[in-house]
Amino acid sequence: MAGPDTGADAPGTQARPLVPLYEAPQLPRWSLPPALTELYGSDLGFAEPVIYSNFVASLDGVVALGPEHPSSGSAISGNEATDRFVMGLLRACADAVVIGAGTLRASPHHLWTPQHVYPAATADFAELRHRRRRAPDPELVVVTASGDLPTEHPALHADAVILTTAENARNLHARLPATCTVLAAGRGPRLPISNVIDAVRARGHGVVLTEGGPHLIGQLIRERLLDELFLTTAPVLAGRANTIRPGLIAGLELLPAHRRTADLVSARRRASYLFLRYQISHPLPPAQPANPT
Template sequence: MAKDSTAHPTSGTPTNLPERLDLLYEEAGQPRFGLPPVLATAYGGDLGFTLPCVYANFVASIDGVVALGPEYPSSGSAISGREPADRFVMGLLRACADAVLIGAGTLRATPRHRWTPDHVCPQAAPAFGELRRSLRRATQPQLVVVTASGNVPTEHPALQSGALVATTADGARRLEGRLPEACTILTAAEASALRMADVLAALRSHGHTAVLTEGGPQLIGHLLGEGLLNELFLTTSPVLAGRAGTSRPGLIAGLELLPKQPAWMGLISARRRDSYLFLRYRLRLSDARVGLRSAVAI
């Protein structure tokens, strides 16, 4: 699922970053932000996005599992094995973002997480800060939680630190007086369900043009259904998860694509660290709008 760690930020000069990722392939002509040297060295090159952009980051087992089920909180860490290179890439992608978009289910499934770059890779915090300053980003990306119902764990530390909570008018009424003072309710719909297009339009009105989503599978399904996902970063972890009596979803839930409406993606880059693969895809323009999903009910 969306990746998780319980690391905490520290300060000082970046040390103990993972060894340089091996660049296996990269499509020519990609946009480049001009990463600070320490980040470019660890990543194995530069990174950038054509804005506006909505990009996702997930880790999956070899057999396609991204979440181990509701009885396993923070299962992304189990799937990744807390691989340092994976945590570095997760932090780097957050450091590039104006906002990190998650669903209420992801918030509930990771009770101690904070969706900041230095939470997952504290040793790179100074370089992440340098990158954000060069991009004229805020100190930390804005956390955005999507919930149609208003059912969120208001005691979650990420909410205590401040977040935008995108919800319906009904959800806003349920949340009134319950959220920490640092949070802001973003009422993106008057109906009982949310359209992700409305949520993203509201974020762009706040100046958020680089939006990273870390899931979960339902939210990715909604974004794809409305044709709003531009890119996907997928770490393939060298582990087999298996499936038996519990639900163990893949990357997308709540949306069927094959065989009638496949969403083909083009490979932009491939990197490797030991037996881990770090893949970057772009949704092909001809498949940019699937059109099977119109609203979110989370």
């Protein structure tokens, strides 16, 4: 992910305007507040409904540094302020932000709001949401099949929707703050990602950002549910040796048997960082032979 960490912007760090390198002409455009348009390099918008994700990756394709560094996005990005601005902007556009319980546990002080990652644009993010007639913050949706949640996490005390199994829902109702809404999205031991998205849609959310990790992205890709990917390529080499350092997708193998492609629809630059936007292609599954009569 263009990743949550334990705090907000370091004092004095300011994003710099992105330089547009390429933009597909058919992209939807919402009217952003002028300060956001200046920083992003143009307006930004989505065709609804949409599910999009946001990651930062090293040049060698690492998006997470392993279990000993559970919240490693800012280490990969170098805490680049412009990456944090883009993360905040993508949150400001969203009706809901979907994360897994592992992401919540790995970021013990984080709030999944636009202003948390880029406070300098707080007023402009609020203006964008006002123009869009949205709530002040996107709704945080936490997905957990196990029910293992840190009940003291500040994000759970600031309103959150918990999607879990029917078996865990009653127990979580008793354990979590009253600010949380707990919903059953399936019966254990796993939650089908299609059930999760159905539950999010049922709450009226057409524009959905996922900041879940590679396993959640793998599930969305498997079920042909992810529409767009925002990828920041940081000018750094992470390396791999004795720890698991995943790329964008975990828990799903595609090549060589299954080819999924993406269309580049936007490319921007800030110094040696690249900010890329892809639309994911989802070919239809092979037709099943008809049952003999």
